[in-house]
Amino acid sequence: MSIHNYTLSLQRLALLLFFFIPALLAAQSTENCTNGIDDDGLIDCFDPECTCMGPCDSFYYTTCNAPCSYVPPCDSISLGIQWVGQAPTGTYSPLVAGDMDADGIPEIVVAQTEGPFIYIIDGATGQTKVTITALTNFSGGTAPAIADLDNDGFGELVIVGDDRRLRGYEHTGALKFFSFALVGYGSRYRYSVPSIADFNSNGLPEILIGNQIFNGQNGQLIASGGSANSAGEHPARVATNFSFAMPVAIDALPTGFCPDCAGLEIVAGNQVFSVNLAK
Numbered sequence: 001m002s003i004h005n006y007t008l009s010l011q012r013l014a015l016l017l018f019f020f021i022p023a024l025l026a027a028q029s030t031e032n033c034t035n036g037i038d039d040d041g042l043i044d045c046f047d048p049e050c051t052c053m054g055p056c057d058s059f060y061y062t063t064c065n066a067p068c069s070y071v072p073p074c075d076s077i078s079l080g081i082q083w084v085g086q087a088p089t090g091t092y093s094p095l096v097a098g099d100m101d102a103d104g105i106p107e108i109v110v111a112q113t114e115g116p117f118i119y120i121i122d123g124a125t126g127q128t129k130v131t132i133t134a135l136t137n138f139s140g141g142t143a144p145a146i147a148d149l150d151n152d153g154f155g156e157l158v159i160v161g162d163d164r165r166l167r168g169y170e171h172t173g174a175l176k177f178f179s180f181a182l183v184g185y186g187s188r189y190r191y192s193v194p195s196i197a198d199f200n201s202n203g204l205p206e207i208l209i210g211n212q213i214f215n216g217q218n219g220q221l222i223a224s225g226g227s228a229n230s231a232g233e234h235p236a237r238v239a240t241n242f243s244f245a246m247p248v249a250i251d252a253l254p255t256g257f258c259p260d261c262a263g264l265e266i267v268a269g270n271q272v273f274s275v276n277l278a279k
Helices: 010-027 187-191
Strands: 002-007 096-098 107-111 115-122 128-138 145-147 156-160 166-169 175-178 195-197 206-209 212-215 221-224 248-250 265-268 271-276
Touching: 096 145, 115 156, 145 195, 156 187, 195 248
Parallel strands: none
Antiparallel strands: 002 271, 096 107, 107 115, 115 128, 145 156, 156 166, 166 175, 195 206, 206 212, 212 221, 248 265, 265 271
């Protein structure tokens, strides 16, 4: 498995854009909306410049809307409580929602702050459907992630425990996997929030935490960017030992930019990591 790092140079990028953008704007022309050819990138009525102009008024690709004549009245809004859940989650317990059991009604998943419990709550009634007792506590601010990780039609949840171990659970509450590899590179990584992405496009998603990638079906660590590189932590939180590693999985680099630039990359802080799970 391999992950390679590409540090972004914002100063050089800004300098490049400073010189490039004016030249690009100077080279652009204005679209002629009636000549049937492309003058500046889009042909006639497909060009936003031609919207609501003469022959393009009724063109199917764009809509020429009349000015809105209705002004809604200003009034007070009264909010009511739909339900109050009984799960003792705590003040710093982020929630995630999704239909885990495929019954058409989303569930709400939350971990107890500084406690060993995870709750799966009925989104329609607030009743606790499943209580999971873990062999570790969960730090305040720790959030689970939910997805159908094994394509069985049901959602699973993954979460990092206070012991920095990644755990996966079925929608029934049964333990699906437990990672022996530690999440991150220090004690503060117990606050890490997982995200889900299919890096190798095989239809089975992986779990991204910081600059580490875990197998979505068994929780094994399969790739790592290393402790010397960025994990996408919020710098204002590091000093208080309460930081969140929030990277993004995205196709950020052109395929020909590097040998492993096909597919998704990891953007973590000011660094971009190419990913090849076949190595």
